[in-house]
Amino acid sequence: MSRESGLISVIICSAGRLEPLIATLESLEQVATPHGRQAELLLIDNNASPTYQNVLDENSLPWEKRYVHEPTRGLSNARNRGLAESKGEVIVFTDDDMRFEPDFLVALARPLLDGTADAAAGAIKIAPDLEEPWMEPWHRIAFASTEHLDMDDPKGFVGANFGFHTRVLEDVPGFDVELGAGKLGTGEETVFASQMIEAGYRIVGVPESIVWHHFDPSRKSRESLMKASEAWGKSNAWIDFKYNGVWVKQLGLRLLKAETQLRAHRMTVKRGASPMDVMESTLVKNIAYCREMQVLQSQK
Numbered sequence: 001m002s003r004e005s006g007l008i009s010v011i012i013c014s015a016g017r018l019e020p021l022i023a024t025l026e027s028l029e030q031v032a033t034p035h036g037r038q039a040e041l042l043l044i045d046n047n048a049s050p051t052y053q054n055v056l057d058e059n060s061l062p063w064e065k066r067y068v069h070e071p072t073r074g075l076s077n078a079r080n081r082g083l084a085e086s087k088g089e090v091i092v093f094t095d096d097d098m099r100f101e102p103d104f105l106v107a108l109a110r111p112l113l114d115g116t117a118d119a120a121a122g123a124i125k126i127a128p129d130l131e132e133p134w135m136e137p138w139h140r141i142a143f144a145s146t147e148h149l150d151m152d153d154p155k156g157f158v159g160a161n162f163g164f165h166t167r168v169l170e171d172v173p174g175f176d177v178e179l180g181a182g183k184l185g186t187g188e189e190t191v192f193a194s195q196m197i198e199a200g201y202r203i204v205g206v207p208e209s210i211v212w213h214h215f216d217p218s219r220k221s222r223e224s225l226m227k228a229s230e231a232w233g234k235s236n237a238w239i240d241f242k243y244n245g246v247w248v249k250q251l252g253l254r255l256l257k258a259e260t261q262l263r264a265h266r267m268t269v270k271r272g273a274s275p276m277d278v279m280e281s282t283l284v285k286n287i288a289y290c291r292e293m294q295v296l297q298s299q300k
Contacts, residue, residue: 009088013078122161122209151205185231233288
């Protein structure tokens with residue numbers, strides 16, 4: 001598809017979260033565009049069958065709005081479909097459970113439109129009503145906060161608030177479909193960012209571009225944090241195996257050691273207010289890494 005100079009394509013991918021999606025689209029109605037620039041919204045419906053085809057009808061966002069159904073599940077598949085369908089010179093991704101500061105898009109797009117950067121990482125903050133005193137830095141990363149990013153020299157971004165100029169697609173055509181939600185769970189943004197940097201593109205931090213993450217409170221549960229830790233481990237194994245050429249020796253021994261440490265940790269450490277501490281998460285991640293790496297190395 002041909003690109004329109006100065007047009008900003010905002011892409012939201014969603015599956016199975018209708019109510020948060022509607023609230024996100026309502027918040028987007030208040031977002032300003034850079035002076036003299038136009039924007040389009042692409043809603044990528046990643047449900048198995050078309051589900052959101054009427055969602056945009058009641059939305060008053062004064063942009064061109066387009067609905068696209070991508071039946072192949074997986075966030076990376078949905079994002080890649082958005083890239084293929086978009087018409088903008090600049091691409092911006094956000095998620096379906098966000099609330100936006102009115103100038104978030106103006107701030108994020110500025111360095112991409114004026115040519116001072118190839119990609120931009122905006123700020124994501126946890127909604128105040130979802131904050132907990134027990135949250136450690138690793139919890140906050142799991143909830144998509146960008147506090148861990150060095151905004152003076154970011155080496156990556158978080159998918160709910162990032163953008164790039166489409167010249168990037170000449171060298172980095174899309175997201176790894178084996179990674180991300182709906183597949184191994186995460187890591188697709190890490191690979192995309194790394195490939196951009198390796199190709200010589202520049203990412204800048206834009207802390208004044210702010211979105212608020214209104215995630216489902218169930219993500220704070222022990223079960224959800226366990227799944228997130230396992231997803232990190234599996235995804236890291238795939239990245240190491242496919243992109244970094246890592247081959248791990250004595251995987252069985254390493255797995256046994258991590259499993260033994262996890263049992264000992266659970267027996268000796270009393271869980272406080274936090275549903276999972278960083279050591280338990282790390283051990284769960286290591287176990288998932290080893291098991292996934294066993295599968296990958298057995299297929300070689």
